[in-house]
Structure formats: structure tokens, C-alpha cells
Amino acid sequence: MKKAIVVFWFFLMLLYGLSSAESFNVLFVTDVGGLGDGNLNDGCWLGVQRAAKEFNIKAKVIQSFRQEDYLANISDGAKQGDIVMVAGLLMSDVVAKAALMYPKSQFVLIDALIDAPNVKCVLFKEEEGGFWAGLVAAAVTGSGKVGYVVGMKTSQAMRFVFGYEAGVRGYSILKGKDVKVLGAYVGTLNDAGKGKEVSLSLFNQGVDVVFQIAGRSGSGVIEAAKERGGRSFVIGVDLDPELMGSGNVLASISRKVDVAAYLSLKDIFNGGFKGGVSRLGLREGGFDLVETKILRGFLSQEDLDLIERLKGLVIDGVLVVPSSEEELAKFVPPKSL
Amino acid sequence: MLEAIFMAAIRAGTPLLYATLGEIFAERSGVLNLGLEGLMLAGALMGFVVSHITSSAWLGVLGALLIGGVLSLVYAFLTITMRVNQVVAGLALTMLGAGLSGYYGQAFIGKTASQFSPIYIPFFSDIPFIGKVLFSHDPLVYLSYVLVPLSWFYIFKTRWGMNLRAVGEDPKTADTVGISVFKIRYLYVILGGMLTAVGGAYLSLAYTSMWIENMTAGRGWIAVALVIFSAWNPLRALLASYFFGGVASLQLRIQAMGVAISSHLLMMLPYALTIVVLSLISSEAMRKRIGAPTALMKPYSREERE
Numbered sequence: 001m002k003k004a005i006v007v008f009w010f011f012l013m014l015l016y017g018l019s020s021a022e023s024f025n026v027l028f029v030t031d032v033g034g035l036g037d038g039n040l041n042d043g044c045w046l047g048v049q050r051a052a053k054e055f056n057i058k059a060k061v062i063q064s065f066r067q068e069d070y071l072a073n074i075s076d077g078a079k080q081g082d083i084v085m086v087a088g089l090l091m092s093d094v095v096a097k098a099a100l101m102y103p104k105s106q107f108v109l110i111d112a113l114i115d116a117p118n119v120k121c122v123l124f125k126e127e128e129g130g131f132w133a134g135l136v137a138a139a140v141t142g143s144g145k146v147g148y149v150v151g152m153k154t155s156q157a158m159r160f161v162f163g164y165e166a167g168v169r170g171y172s173i174l175k176g177k178d179v180k181v182l183g184a185y186v187g188t189l190n191d192a193g194k195g196k197e198v199s200l201s202l203f204n205q206g207v208d209v210v211f212q213i214a215g216r217s218g219s220g221v222i223e224a225a226k227e228r229g230g231r232s233f234v235i236g237v238d239l240d241p242e243l244m245g246s247g248n249v250l251a252s253i254s255r256k257v258d259v260a261a262y263l264s265l266k267d268i269f270n271g272g273f274k275g276g277v278s279r280l281g282l283r284e285g286g287f288d289l290v291e292t293k294i295l296r297g298f299l300s301q302e303d304l305d306l307i308e309r310l311k312g313l314v315i316d317g318v319l320v321v322p323s324s325e326e327e328l329a330k331f332v333p334p335k336s337l
Numbered sequence: 338m339l340e341a342i343f344m345a346a347i348r349a350g351t352p353l354l355y356a357t358l359g360e361i362f363a364e365r366s367g368v369l370n371l372g373l374e375g376l377m378l379a380g381a382l383m384g385f386v387v388s389h390i391t392s393s394a395w396l397g398v399l400g401a402l403l404i405g406g407v408l409s410l411v412y413a414f415l416t417i418t419m420r421v422n423q424v425v426a427g428l429a430l431t432m433l434g435a436g437l438s439g440y441y442g443q444a445f446i447g448k449t450a451s452q453f454s455p456i457y458i459p460f461f462s463d464i465p466f467i468g469k470v471l472f473s474h475d476p477l478v479y480l481s482y483v484l485v486p487l488s489w490f491y492i493f494k495t496r497w498g499m500n501l502r503a504v505g506e507d508p509k510t511a512d513t514v515g516i517s518v519f520k521i522r523y524l525y526v527i528l529g530g531m532l533t534a535v536g537g538a539y540l541s542l543a544y545t546s547m548w549i550e551n552m553t554a555g556r557g558w559i560a561v562a563l564v565i566f567s568a569w570n571p572l573r574a575l576l577a578s579y580f581f582g583g584v585a586s587l588q589l590r591i592q593a594m595g596v597a598i599s600s601h602l603l604m605m606l607p608y609a610l611t612i613v614v615l616s617l618i619s620s621e622a623m624r625k626r627i628g629a630p631t632a633l634m635k636p637y638s639r640e641e642r643e
Contacts, residue, residue, distance in 0.1 A: 185592060185600040187604035188554050192549050192552055193540055194585070194589060196545050197345060197348075200345075201589060201590045201594075202593045216550070
């Protein structure tokens with residue numbers, strides 16, 4: 001009888017081993033936002049599920065209900081899963097700790113950066129998202145002045161800005177249009193009052209499109225545009241649908257977290273796990289332009305074609321979007337296509 | 338251009354003004370309330386929520402008054418009756434206000450509420466320059482125009498104001514002549530909290546029309562400094578508030594014009610000024626020189642003798 005159990009057990013293990021030999025399993029640990037946040041967690045889970053279907057990966061989600069649970073949940077993930085997937089800056093400290101505690105486990109961290117050999121970080125080429133926004137802004141402006149409002153001067157936000165300026169320059173040189181860029185910094189991510197004040201002064205100087213990378217201070221930018229009415233428009237980054245619909249918003253550049261999650265798993269499936277950093281840009285489909293109805297009225301088919309062709313240059317690697325002030329100073333867009 | 342800067346100074350200065358006025362009343366009675374930031378946040382959220390539900394911005398202000406009153410009643414009980422250290426209790430109130438408003442406010446992020454809009458006043462609004470600068474605002478700004486001289490008159494020219502100052506200067510003597518120190522301190526701490534909360538509601542109902550977690554962004558602390566800056570005088574509080582509001586919005590404007598000064602330096606301005614003022618006040622000698630209420634921060638007890 002005992003023998004039978006051992007044999008049966010052995011068999012079971014063998015079966016299990018065979019079935020999982022083809023692929024691996026992934027555990028996705030959410031932050032307190034949890035599934036249904038309509039944001040980072042949902043996006044990431046979407047990408048994981050897509051990869052799971054395509055590559056025959058087993059995927060499971062562990063939801064964190066309190067911040068204190070982060071480390072415990074990620075540790076659980078490290079014990080149970082081959083790959084632990086985590087998203088967001090808020091989780092990065094915990095992932096760094098877990099990566100040290102479980103040096104043999106493998107982690108994927110989306111949209112945050114830590115330096116550990118067993119962590120694969122997936123970031124975005126913000127400059128390319130900003131570039132897209134700049135193309136749109138330059139196409140829409142009637143006054144020849146566009147602006148940007150930054151909440152906190154982080155390197156991420158600044159890459160958006162450098163790309164934006166490059167986009168404006170690229171489009172306007174092709175069109176022979178003269179477009180100036182003015183910008184300002186709020187200094188915090190939650191002061192809508194200041195965000196509004198600074199945008200009003202931009203609009204007062206004739207700026208008619210403002211690109212805002214200002215977190216919740218950005219709500220003030222949108223309110224300023226709404227209050228001024230007429231040709232005062234806003235382009236945002238990762239805007240909530242509610243803000244999108246609140247009037248005078250042209251579009252939002254959204255970072256495709258689902259694509260990031262999907263591609264990272266695809267890489268692992270094809271070539272095994274490798275730690276390090278990868279950054280997604282236009283070529284990888286790392287960004288999307290979510291439009292409102294207002295934008296359509298301002299772009300002719302010719303404008304749209306031009307935007308697509310300039311984006312195409314970036315995708316083909318012909319045009320490199322600047323990600324620093326020095327690169328921006330040296331950036332020379334094509335004079336004709 | 339100049340017109341726009343002055344207008345912005347008033348807009349940005351008004352929430353500071355309400356909070357500063359409130360704190361002047363509390364401090365004149367001898368109670369330091371460092372919880373302004375928390376009170377403003379609570380007022381901002383409450384004002385927004387009530388206005389969201391009732392579609393009346395004025396009811397929103399009423400809601401702010403109420404929450405400001407309730408929270409400062411708790412603060413008054415702690416510091417006046419229980420004689421808790423005022424700095425500690427004030428910090429606690431700030432954290433309480435920030436925490437509560439952050440928690441209950443989550444459901445109201447991205448919602449809209451009825452807001453105050455600028456009102457045109459016949460004749461006054463037509464005066465060139467001044468009309469535009471002073472009389473193109475919302476009702477809460479006009480209300481503050483009235484409150485400032487009224488407060489000044491009340492504090493310095495009436496019997497009640499004298500009682501208030503007496504309690505802040507020398508509570509023992511005031512007690513001896515039959516003024517109830519406790520009653521007066523309770524009264525003005527609560528009144529102060531209510532005014533401060535209206536300053537918060539200004540942010541969510543007039544300056545912008547939205548609720549955002551921590552939307553006061555340090556204005557409560559600036560108001561604490563402004564009280565000292567204004568030497569506990571409502572008229573000077575008006576100037577100080579507008580000056581600070583002006584500095585804050587001027588730096589944004591300078592940036593927007595594309596002047597090449599580091600934005601970090603410009604953004605620092607109001608806060609650097611706050612630190613300087615607060616450091617000055619921390620010395621006892623300095624406090625006396627600029628006329629701080631002598632009994633400020635000293636809990637009163639009838640049994641205690643010095």
C-alpha cells in the first residue's frame with residue numbers, strides 16, 4: 001500500500017513536471033489600488049493575461065489590500081512563482097528588498113527602476129510620448145505658441161518635455177510654421193490652484209495648447225482651459241476618463257502598461273529571463289494617443305498623415321528623439337520628407 | 338500685465354487671509370494653533386462635499402464653518418481644558434485634518450460642485466485699473482474685504498476686543514477682574530478655526546472647483562508665519578497675505594514668460610520667507626519686540642501660581 005502511494009506520488013510529480021516544463025508561471029502582485037483601479041494594476045493584469053493565453057503561461061494574481069502586505073505578498077509570490085510581476089514606483093522599494101531576500105527568484109518591475117541582477121525593469125521612453133504630443137500641439141495651434149506645465153521636475157517629466165519640444169520643432173519646420181514653446185513648473189503634484197494660475201498666465205500670453213505633466217496639479221490646468229474657453233486646449237498624460245470628458249481636453253498620451261507587461265513576458269518566453277532595463281517607445285507600441293471629439297475638428301487628413309510619417313521616422317530609428325537638454329539643443333528634424 | 342499680477346495676488350492671497358485672520362483671533366487669546374493646515378483641508382473637503390450635494394456654494398461655506406468649529410472645539414478642549422502642549426496638539430490637528438480629508442475625500446476626486454464665480458459690482462468694477470484689480474472677484478473675496486476692517490475694529494476698538502487681548506496678555510489679571518479666561522479662549526479658538534476652514538473652502542469652491550488630496554499644499558503653514566509677519570493685526574494681515582499671494586503667483590508668471598531663472602529658486606521664495614519669519618519668532622526677545630501676546634502658548638490654570 002505504501003509503495004503504491006509512493007509510485008502514485010511519483011507519477012503525479014512527473015505529470016506536473018511535464019505539464020509545466022513547456023512554460024513557466026507568473027504571479028502578479030497588485031498594489032493597494034487592486035484590480036479594477038482602471039489604471040496600473042488593470043493594465044498590467046491585462047498584459048499578463050494576454051501573454052498567458054499566447055505562451056501557455058500560468059498566471060495568478062495576488063491582491064494587496066494594505067501597504068504592510070506588500071513584502072509578504074511579494075515574498076509569497078517569490079516562493080510560489082517562477083516570475084513575480086509588480087508595477088509602479090510605490091512598490092519599487094519593496095521589490096528591491098524582496099530581490100535581495102530571494103536572490104534566486106525572478107522579478108519583473110513595470111514602470112519603476114531598481115538595480116538588481118534578478119529584476120527586469122520595463123520603463124517607457126517618455127521622450128517619444130512627448131514627441132507625439134508635440135506633433136499634435138504644433139498641428140493644432142493657431143497662435144503659434146504652445147506650452148507645457150510640469151508638476152514636479154523629475155527626470156521622467158523632463159523627458160516628456162524634451163520630446164514635446166522636439167515634436168513641436170519637427171512638425172513646425174516641416175510645415176514652415178513658426179511655433180514657440182513656453183513652459184512652467186508648479187513645484188508640487190497636488191496644487192491645482194497653482195496649476196490653474198500658471199496655465200492662465202500661459203494662455204494670457206497667447207498660448208493655445210498646453211501639454212501638462214503635472215499629476216493632480218494638472219486638474220488646475222484643465223480647469224484654466226475650461227474657464228478661458230475658446231481656443232485654449234490641454235493635452236495630458238494618462239488622464240482619467242472623467243478629466244478627459246471635462247471639456248477643452250484634446251487628447252491624452254497614455255503609457256501602455258499592458259504592452260509593457262506582455263512584452264516582458266514574451267521576452268522571457270523566447271529567450272529566458274534576463275535582468276536589466278528595457279524601455280518601450282513608439283516602435284514597441286508603448287504609447288497611445290487617446291483622443292477626444294474636440295481634437296478631430298482641428299486636424300485635417302494632411303495633418304494626420306504628417307504626424308504619422310514623423311512618428312514613422314522615429315519608429316524606423318531614422319529620427320532619434322532627444323531625452324536631455326543637450327540632445328534637444330542638437331536635435332535637427334528633417335526639413336522635408 | 339500689472340493688473341493681472343495684482344488680481345492674481347488677491348486670488349492667491351485670499352485663502353491665506355482667511356486663515357491668518359482666524360489665527361490672529363486664536364493667538365490674541367493666548368492659544369497658538371498650528372493645526373491651520375489640517376483645518377483648511379477639512380474645510381476644503383467639507384465645503385466641496387456640501388456644495389456637491391446641495392449645489393449651493395454658500396451652503397458649502399456653511400459646512401466648512403461647521404467642520405472648522407467642531408475640530409477647533411476638540412482642539413480647544415485639549416489645549417485649554419486638558420492643557421496639552423499646544424505645539425503637539427496643533428501638529429496632531431494638522432495630521433488629523435490631512436488624514437481625514439484624504440480618506441473621506443477619495444470618493445470626491447474628479448467630482449464637480451457648484452462654485453463661486455466673479456461678481457460684477459456696479460460703479461466699483463468700472464473704475465479703471467482699481468476696479469479690475471479689486472472688484473472683479475468672487476463673493477468670498479468681497480466678504481474678506483469686509484471682515485478685515487471689522488476684525489481690526491473689534492480687536493482694538495471694542496470692549497470685547499479688549500477682553501480678548503487682556504486674556505492673551507495677562508490671563509491672571511483678566512481673571513481677577515471677572516473676565517472668564519476659559520470662555521474667551523474657547524470662543525476665539527473656535528471662531529479662528531471656522532475662519533480658517535473658510536480659507537480652505539475658498540480653495541475648493543472659488544480658486545478652483547475641485548477636491549484634491551492635500552490641496553492646501555502648505556498654505557496653512559504660510560498662514561502661521563503670516564500672523565507673525567502681520568504682528569497680530571488684521572489690517573497688516575491683509576497686506577501680508579496679498580504680498581505672499583503675489584510672490585507665489587509672480588514666480589509662476591515669471592516662469593510662464595520664459596525668463597531664465599531656475600524654477601527651483603523661484604518656487605522656494607514663499608517657503609524661504611516663511612522659514613525666516615518662523616525662525617525670528619522662535620526667540621523670546623523678538624516675540625516681545627514685535628508685540629506677540631505675552632501669554633501665547635501658556636495654558637492657564639487658576640490653581641497655578643508663578
